[in-house]
Amino acid sequence: MDSAGDDTTPYRVLVVDDDEEVAATISLYLEDGTNLETVIETSAADALDRLEESTVHCVISDYQMPHATGIDLLEDIREDYPALPFLLFTARGSELVASKAISAGATDYLPKGSPEKYDLLANRTQNAIEQAEARADLERAKARFDALVKNTEYTVITIDETSHIEYVNDAVEDLLGYTPSDLDGERLDTIIPDRLADDHETAVESYLETGETHVDWNGTEFPAVHADGTERTVEIAFDEYETRSDGLLFTGVMRPVDD
Structure with missing residues (x-):
């Protein structure tokens, strides 16, 4: 209609x-x-x-x-x-x-x-x-978004204010060994090493309170946990946007860092 x-x-x-x-x-x-x-x-x-x-x-x-x-x-x-x-x-x-x-x-x-x-x-x-x-x-926007990221070689991931994963595209399987369904609804610390999980949570809470970032949103490197338990260094660039239904969301684009 x-x-x-x-x-x-x-x-x-x-x-x-x-x-x-x-x-x-x-x-x-x-x-x-x-x-x-x-x-x-x-x-x-x-x-x-x-x-x-x-x-x-x-x-x-x-x-x-x-x-x-x-x-x-x-x-x-x-x-x-x-x-x-x-x-x-x-x-x-x-x-x-x-x-x-x-x-x-x-x-x-x-x-x-x-x-x-x-x-x-x-x-x-x-x-x-x-x-x-x-x-x-929202459905039309999601359809356009899916069409844009479906075939990209980069991993695209969206999390909410509580660091739960709202969306991840198929490229995550080549990068980290997970399928999108493996990560859907899980916390981002699924792919963050335990030693860095608290730092991530603190950084998100600080940003929500102050609006100040502590890393370069245009691209920052960090170790990500592969599905097999090993770590792989990736670079992520991310941005935020606000929706009427889900509140503040963060979308990142990840790529492997060449060894």
Whole structure:
């Protein structure tokens, strides 16, 4: 689905409710002071047709409708649109319905009621769309990143603020004997000699507190632990970047140092 949400292109929300007056009320609250526009359908079948015909960034559905419930609609949507935000907004509120909705892949569940519920619905709808857009942006960025580093001869490794490895490419096997799955989720000290592990942790903590580096980020040499237990001298250059979901990340590019 196309992205939206800037000043000229609003997010489009599909409101599904067999009561047209209720659907119109939802629409008014959603469009009041937000960057949302709504389209209304009064049956699950028409809602599915709408999804095939036009771009929709979120679905809000009632639960109890003729011929198909909101859960039925959700299950049909998830077959073709697994990441599309879906909020169940229904007067039939119960823990059972809420449990079914979440189990079927609903993004959120809200019972109808006072006007404040409609304000809350508008807020959660906006948040759900923005979070879905952020995840999609991240997936696209990861895909571009993977394409760039997949075939490089250098080892590319990303760690988080706690020094856990978030990503490493296939080149690590030639350099250090590990497969990417061997290192995924492990701490960086897996490839740092024990005698240097404390120094590394102290350096990271100091940088997070002060922003001051103690080594040359453009290239510094250190001994790395090979999968066979031996050490190999490598050079690493690294940088940092911040993500909305994972916080501060550090990505390094490693190469062997010629003997």
